[in-house]
């Protein structure tokens with residue numbers, strides 16, 4: 001296999017899908033050597049079958065807003081690969097959603113899920129519907145219309161969706177309610193459900209907590225203590241806020257948070273009171289991060305991201321894809337950043353990743369660092385199948401162990417002759433080998 005040839009061919013066949021091509025390119029260029037050590041993979045044209053999703057559903061979602069107007073959105077579900085378990089991956093509601101973004105996310109998810117050690121294939125879905133500014137009833141009607149179309153394609157052993165940008169507990173609840181009605185079953189078809197109907201303890205916290213646990217594993221390789229470290233976070237949604245909660249518990253200082261309108265900079269680090277204000281602002285009042293700056297002394301930078309505007313030891317991007325470009329990366333390095341651990345999916349551009357790897361800082365790609373979310377989703381599926389629920393301590397312990405195991409796999413496949421751990425390569429090769437071996441064993445299907 002020549003990675004460049006496969007990528008060029010995909011680029012020709014899918015010319016309007018830059019995010020998908022970007023994700024494929026990052027993986028293929030790092031697994032090329034390993035792949036070519038297995039001539040049987042090439043005989044089975046494994047790489048093309050792994051890059052192109054098993055199937056894609058796309059559909060119109062029509063719903064009625066509070067003013068009685070009919071609205072139409074696009075809905076999608078990408079079932080990428082189920083070689084090692086049922087399709088599994090979140091649903092994103094955001095105005096920017098298109099097929100390319102969901103294909104990149106489903107592709108990434110396949111490797112991430114493989115890394116978790118649990119039996120889950122890769123999928124992703126979503127809509128260009130934005131819950132921002134919509135009433136509860138509008139969100140409910142949209143979720144119901146979305147699931148009325150999708151419910152036939154999902155199920156507890158077929159495809160298990162969860163949340164992502166714009167989809168939290170409220171949206172998962174509405175989608176699950178409609179699914180349950182259409183399918184006439186009460187099963188664990190969604191994860192991230194409410195506690196009362198099968199949701200796992202620690203699932204809301206899992207992605208952010210898991211990213212912190214992964215970071216601790218990385219810092220330990222260099223004997224660095226997290227206490228007192230200044231951490232820049234982007235976003236103020238699910239992943240960002242629970243990252244902040246765990247970091248502060250560990251004694252680190254959270255010096256920035258953001259949303260799509262702007263960034264707050266708090267050089268001394270957020271206080272407990274300020275963090276709780278942000279949690280309430282985002283989870284209860286669905287407000288804007290600007291409102292924090294109205295209440296507390298800090299710098300608010302409208303339309304800016306944190307990276308060029310704050311001195312930090314560690315960066316944890318937790319908003320969206322391609323939010324750190326090469327200028328941002330250089331600014332972070334110049335300001336003394338020693339570690340980047342990605343809560344978001346593909347937040348660093350390929351040029352930014354090159355900067356981090358060339359500088360040989362600790363750099364964890366999202367598919368390793370943010371895998372705690374889907375890992376606890378996997379634990380939610382296990383609890384639902386057993387009709388049991390585990391304690392918070394039990395789930396948290398399992399999460400810590402899974403993140404340590406993912407770190408171990410990255411180290412195993414990513415350690416370079418000079419001792420530097422290339423986590424990008426490690427995560428890609430480890431994730432790939434398990435899926436590839438399963439695909440080989442199952443024949444051409």
Ligand code: NDP
Nearest residue numbers: 164165166207235236237238239259260319320344345373
């Ligand atoms: P949320 O919707 O809860 O929060 C997203 C945050 O990012 C919000 O603060 C949002 O601001 C901001 N944001 C979204 N899009 C943009 C943009 N284009 N530019 C700037 N800011 C933006 O989503 P999550 O916290 O769940 O997800 C965040 C990231 O983490 C995503 O990349 C997601 O794929 C990834 N992830 C999530 C997991 C999970 O369990 N939820 C698991 C693994 C990865 P605003 O409110 O203004 O839109």
